[in-house]
Amino acid sequence: MSVAIDQFMSYVKGRNPGENEFHQAVEEVVESIYSVIETSPRYRSGKILERIVEPERVVIFRVPWMDDDGEVRVNRGYLVEMNSALGPFKSGLRFHPSVNLGILKFLAFEQTFKNSLTTLPMGGGKGGSDFDPKGKSDAEVMRFCQSFMAELYRHVGPNTDVLGGDIGVGGREIGFLFGMYKKLANEFTGMITGKGFNWGGSLIRPESTGYGVVYFASEMLATRKESLAGKRVLISGSGNVAQFAVEKLHEYGATVVTLSDSGGTIVDEDGIDRDKLDYVMDLKNNRRGRIREYVQQYPQARFLENARPWMVPGEVALPCATENEINEDEAQSLLDNGCICVAEGANMPCEPAAVERFLNAEILYGPGKAANAGGVAVSGLEMTQNSMRLSWTQQEVDKRLKMIMREIHSTCVKYGSHDGFINYLDGANVAGFIKVADAMLDQGLV
Numbered sequence: 001m002s003v004a005i006d007q008f009m010s011y012v013k014g015r016n017p018g019e020n021e022f023h024q025a026v027e028e029v030v031e032s033i034y035s036v037i038e039t040s041p042r043y044r045s046g047k048i049l050e051r052i053v054e055p056e057r058v059v060i061f062r063v064p065w066m067d068d069d070g071e072v073r074v075n076r077g078y079l080v081e082m083n084s085a086l087g088p089f090k091s092g093l094r095f096h097p098s099v100n101l102g103i104l105k106f107l108a109f110e111q112t113f114k115n116s117l118t119t120l121p122m123g124g125g126k127g128g129s130d131f132d133p134k135g136k137s138d139a140e141v142m143r144f145c146q147s148f149m150a151e152l153y154r155h156v157g158p159n160t161d162v163l164g165g166d167i168g169v170g171g172r173e174i175g176f177l178f179g180m181y182k183k184l185a186n187e188f189t190g191m192i193t194g195k196g197f198n199w200g201g202s203l204i205r206p207e208s209t210g211y212g213v214v215y216f217a218s219e220m221l222a223t224r225k226e227s228l229a230g231k232r233v234l235i236s237g238s239g240n241v242a243q244f245a246v247e248k249l250h251e252y253g254a255t256v257v258t259l260s261d262s263g264g265t266i267v268d269e270d271g272i273d274r275d276k277l278d279y280v281m282d283l284k285n286n287r288r289g290r291i292r293e294y295v296q297q298y299p300q301a302r303f304l305e306n307a308r309p310w311m312v313p314g315e316v317a318l319p320c321a322t323e324n325e326i327n328e329d330e331a332q333s334l335l336d337n338g339c340i341c342v343a344e345g346a347n348m349p350c351e352p353a354a355v356e357r358f359l360n361a362e363i364l365y366g367p368g369k370a371a372n373a374g375g376v377a378v379s380g381l382e383m384t385q386n387s388m389r390l391s392w393t394q395q396e397v398d399k400r401l402k403m404i405m406r407e408i409h410s411t412c413v414k415y416g417s418h419d420g421f422i423n424y425l426d427g428a429n430v431a432g433f434i435k436v437a438d439a440m441l442d443q444g445l446v
């Protein structure tokens with residue numbers, strides 16, 4: 001089987017040269033699903049594997065804009081529409097200098113299986129730009145978003161491709177993007193999620209990814225008669241996902257001891273309580289500051305310059321920053337320090353060798369496509385509310401989120417249990433894949 005996987009990966013690498021993150025994401029899925037492919041003549045004769053790694057459409061475009069000094073700037077915009085077998089594409093947008101085609105293809109590929117797991121009718125896509133909102137004024141961000149949407153509006157809409165947020169795209173950017181779409185398309189529709197609450201957004205959408213990761217971690221721990229209460233938790237990142245994971249962990253009685261950004265990690269042995277979280281939210285969301293400033297406010301905490309949190313002891317780890325942020329050595333350090341549960345808030349935050357360590361050690365390892373699916377699930381609920389032209393209460397949305405996370409967990413258990421061990425990675429990949437593959441076969445060669 002491994003020869004067949006190697007051959008398939010050579011084919012993927014040959015067709016998509018230099019796109020390392022995309023190769024990594026494909027290999028991880030193919031390793032889980034190959035036995036399913038081998039036993040299904042329909043999948044093999046339908047060339048499902050070759051088709052599923054080929055985006056349905058990719059758009060690359062120029063985004064010119066003017067900065068506050070009157071200087072012309074040029075960025076590159078992308079939209080990767082990977083798979084619409086289950087519903088309209090759902091393309092979260094990432095604005096970060098590291099954005100390139102390979103990263104967006106990996107994210108769109110992951111999104112296809114993640115959306116399948118949510119049970120909601122959404123296809124997989126991703127878009128974005130190498131534009132960096134950090135250090136830009138609101139007016140510059142607005143001009144960039146307007147120029148970006150001047151091209152993108154032709155390709156998206158509530159029944160074709162529904163946009164959303166990701167790294168660097170929060171409430172401010174969503175507002176500017178929606179405003180420009182509305183002007184160009186001359187219609188007020190749900191073509192983007194994460195909207196403001198008074199103009200079509202869903203309650204709980206900002207909280208949903210962070211809350212969902214905690215719900216998922218709690219379900220995983222329960223399979224071993226464990227809970228989050230009293231656990232020391234390590235979190236990376238300090239953006240949207242990280243902040244609301246901390247908030248929900250308070251309810252479960254856990255103690256969060258780390259947060260980070262691209263400048264380093266803060267370690268607070270006393271725990272990041274509600275007041276400290278409010279400080280971080282204000283620092284990151286309003287003042288757009290750096291996490292190092294935390295130790296000026298709370299001098300008992302330590303700042304580890306350019307370091308990630310994984311060498312700090314903790315029983316639960318929630319990587320919530322970015323891809324490939326836990327390497328093999330860091331995984332081993334987590335295991336040596338007594339970590340029993342890793343749930344991925346970010347997409348593909350663990351390098352393959354790190355995942356292997358976790359699986360070999362048989363700890364609880366929840367891959368992003370299952371553990372962080374709460375965000376897109378509530379985006380799906382926002383789309384439903386927009387179509388029905390009504391808004392559900394906070395309790396209603398949170399109840400549905402919790403139920404969806406519980407169902408995703410059960411699906412992983414159903415497809416990933418071997419000899420008393422739950423391999424959530426196999427469970428998520430196999431379950432996500434079968435639904436998409438069957439829909440593709442039903443719909444013929446399109």
Ligand code: NDP
Pocket residue numbers: 165166167168169209236237238239240241242260261262263320321322323345346347372373375376
């Ligand atoms: P934000 O932009 O709100 O926050 C990102 C955080 O990660 C910041 O603290 C940022 O630090 C840090 N970070 C980003 N890139 C790097 C890097 N290269 N090295 C170190 N730190 C980095 O993004 P989100 O919280 O929305 O997203 C975080 C992760 O969660 C991403 O992987 C995203 O794809 C995933 N995700 C998000 C969902 C959502 O609903 N928002 C849904 C599902 C997954 P700095 O400010 O220094 O850049």
